Amino acid sequence: MCDDWDDNAEVVVPHYATQAFTRSNGDTNRNWRDNSQREYSHRSAPREDRRNGYRGGGNHGPRRNNGNDATAIKVPSKFVGRIIGRGGTKISDLQFESGAKINVTKETDGNETVIKLIGDADAVAKAESLIRDLTIEREYKQFNPEPKQEEAPVEEEPVAQWQNPAPKPAPTEEINWLEMFKQCEENEKAEWAKLPPIIKEFYFEHPEVTAMTDEEVENFRIENNNIVVERTFKTENSKPVPKPIQTFEQAFHKYPEILEEIRKAGFVKPSPIQSQAWPVLLNGEDLIGIAQTGTGKTLAFLLPALVHIDGQLVSRAERGGPAVLVMAPTRELALQIDKEVKKYEYKGITAVCVYGGGNRREQIKIVTDGVDIVIATPGRLNDLIEAQHLNIKFVTYVVLDEADRMLDMGFEPQIRKVMYRIRPTRQTVMTSATWPMGVRRLAQSYMVDPIQIYVGTLDLAATHTVTQIIEVIPDDDAEKFKVVRTA
Incomplete structure (x- = not known):
């Protein structure tokens, strides 16, 4: 009722009709x-x-x-x-x-x-x-409020209902996480099993290598900068470590095209890391190479990668992505590896280097057109994978070059993210100048019974086996540019 209503006054409300x-x-x-x-x-x-x-x-x-x-x-x-x-x-x-x-x-x-x-x-x-x-x-x-059509009428509870204890929640089903993880692993294995099998063994031991005695093998390793070879996580079922080779012919006598490319490059004999790494990698083993900078680690994993690509059952034209993936910590090192790869022509194998700061559109075009080897920094690599420009599902040979530096620079999450997308039966190579706990942990996660090769000491100093030549040039930009181009 209105507060300003006057009961003593007669109210006559006019009818507001339309008037003309x-x-x-x-x-x-x-x-x-x-x-x-x-x-x-x-x-x-x-x-x-x-x-x-x-x-x-x-x-x-x-x-x-x-x-x-x-x-x-x-x-x-x-x-x-x-x-x-x-x-x-x-x-x-x-x-x-x-x-x-x-x-x-x-x-x-x-x-x-x-x-x-x-x-x-x-x-x-x-x-x-x-x-x-x-x-x-x-x-x-x-x-007498009527219940809403979409809701059932609510019965009134007794006044003392609040005194009753709250009903116990229905028991929840206990989750067996171990069983779920096991099922997840089985599903992943079933998915990877759908892909063609990987061919890893391409090594044919030369008769001269087979004839080497254990004493000769030990003396060769000591004389060549004290090579130490062992299984990192040795088990009872571990196979014996292959003997080292002493000449290029002993390693690649079944691959004359590789020998011809080595001859063109002008190499005389294998470096210590190469003499032991080539038999291991051509035999399909996972490898951890620990050697100082400038000892030929790039060529140690590169030439077996070329043989590996050409030896797979699926032709390069039928693959949906690269077969070899090389990860490097910096774009300078990635470009250096790319330059080394392009020195060797073998069966029309192609390579591309993708890194942050480069022309992303051009890199995407090359990747989508199809390449055999991708050299990449972890950041740009994850970028192209997430954007679905690069498919690493068919990668069968992975190299983590200078893994200790990548971990020092904080790339471990990116590395693990990439490795999770690659089939676990791949062949994995890891190079490093040191052997810290982080590198050991990474090897234990992604490598299968790897062979570890030490060459020289484990410090970060440059090796004394490399001859460094200092060339003094005039302080002229044109002259400097000329020297850089011919380097």
Whole structure:
């Protein structure tokens, strides 16, 4: 009920009907004609005149009823304010919707107020129905709320229900994580088994190497910068370590094209790391090569990689990606490896170097066109893999060059992410200048019974077996550029 409602005043709300006014040629007000005089007549006449007819305004003679009926209804007084609404807006809407005139009187009968409805029978019935909806129906809904159609009625709980203990949650099913991990590994193995098998063994031991005694092998290793060879994680089923080779012919006598490329490069004899690494890698073993900078580690893993690519069952044209992946810590080292690879032409094998700061669009084009060897830094490599420009699913030969530096630079997460995407039966090569715990952990995670080759000491100093030549050139940019180009 409205707070500003005055029960002592008689409320008569006018019906806001649409009116049309016309004017004649005269100037006075009597020339205005009101087409809805019924709504506003008798308002200023005495009550007796309103009963017996009213003369004036051009409507002479007694007032005609025009077929309108007057009906009185009673509503609870507390709903009068709801019927009238703020500023009379609600009662105006009711009159407009029903077509009847609604008069809220000050007559009361106990807790009820009399409301008069004036109009034809249909209009009065409509107005009464609308008023009942505002009072009786809403009063019923207030004390008897109906449940929503989409929700079931909620039963009232006893007052003391809060004293009862909360129901125990249903027991959850215990997850057997070990069983889930085992199932995951089995599913991964089944997926990798769908790929063609990897051919790893390409080594044919030369008769001269076979004829070497254990003493001769030991003396050769000592004389060649103290080569130490052993199984890193030796087991009872580990195979014996291959004997070292002393000449290029002993390693590649079955691959004359490789020997021809070596001859073109002008090499005289294998370096200590090469003499022991080539028999190991051509035999399909995983290798950890620990040697100082400048001892020929790149060529030690590169030439076996060329033989490995050409020896696979799936032709290079049918593969969906590269067969050899070389990861390097810096773009300078990656470019150096790429330059070394392109010195040797073997069976049309192609290579690309991808690194951060290079032309990404050009690198993507070369990769998508198809290459056999990808030399990459870990960051750009992951970028191309995530963008699905590079598919490493068919990689069967992986090299982690200078693994200790990559770990020092914080690339271990990127390395592990890449290695997870490569089939576990791959052949893996890892080179390093030192043997810290991080490199050992990486080898234990991704290598199968690897052979470890030490050459010289395990410090980071440059090797004394490398001859360094200092060339002094004039302080001229053109001359410097010429020297760099011919280097």
